[in-house]
Amino acid sequence: MDLSQTRYEIENGVATVTLNRPDEMNAFTPTIRTELIRIFADADRDDAVRVIVVTGAGKAFCAGADLSSGGSTFNRDKREGRKIAVNEHRDGGGQVTLAIFRCRKPVIAAINGHAVGIGITMTLAMDIRVVAEDAKIGFVFARRGIVPEACSSWFLPRIVGISKAAELVYTGRVFRAGEEEKSGLFNYVVPGDQVLEKAMAIAKEIAENTSAVSVALSKGLLWHGLGEDDPQSVHLLDSRCICWTGREKDAYEGVQSFLEKRAPRFTMSASTDMPDFYPWWKEPKV
Secondary structure (H helix, E strand, O other), X not given: OOOOOEEEEEEOOEEEEEEOOXXXXXXXXXXXXXXXXXXXXXXXXXXXXXXXXXXXXOOOOXXXXXXXXXXXXXXXXXXXXXOOOOOOOOOHHHHHHHHHHHOOOOEEXXXXXXXXXXXXXXXXXXXXXXXXXOOEEEOOHXXXXXXXXXXXXXXXHHHHOHHHHHHHHHHOOEEEHHHHOOOOOOOEEEOHHHHHHHHHHHHHHHHHHOOHHHHHHHHHHHHHHOOOOOHHHHHHHHHHHHHHHHOOHHHHHHHHHHHOOOOOOOOOXXXXXXOOOOOHHHOOOO
């Protein structure tokens, strides 16, 4: 894959995605957008990838949108030289978060430094966030005269609750990650030099000990369960998944490896071995 503003490396089941504009604090560009969308689509299809870790080169994770074009940065009409119908526009940050959301592999954000605007909202679609305690974080959109993007008005309240989400968005303030250690926004707040190490430890734990199919189905149950009306509907989904997985070879291997006190050797693949009812959330409602 030809990449100019990101890096993509795979080792022992863990793919590392690095935002790679260190001299510009990894400020988000259309090129980064395009490359991330391609990376997550490829990683989703690649059975060599079990977990994805996303981090930034240099001292920052992502300082937000590249504002070097000045006051018209967010004016698409100016960029394209024509009037854009608001119903026609599709937010670039949202395209990235939807690519992350669609990916069947667990995604871990290793937020090694400052993450502002799209720099933090892109991580909300990721499953786990590890952050440097002194990183500057900010949902600064109201201070730039725009609104939260990257589907963050859906993700953020589900992660921290509506009141905390409102506070962070309405004030647009920039804060140190350590100040929100207990908000639920981050799984782990650690010294900056330990961020990638912690993220990799979680990634390796997943890659070395779990079934790829089990994790992919579990990711679907957790995220899409948020949209179910009540526990009864989730019970019906759980039942389909546990019935299907229970008769597959990974379930047999999981039990046998436990009984034999050895590491499991799971062989099923998320790209080829999913049940015929996956993805169930796209089924017609009856």
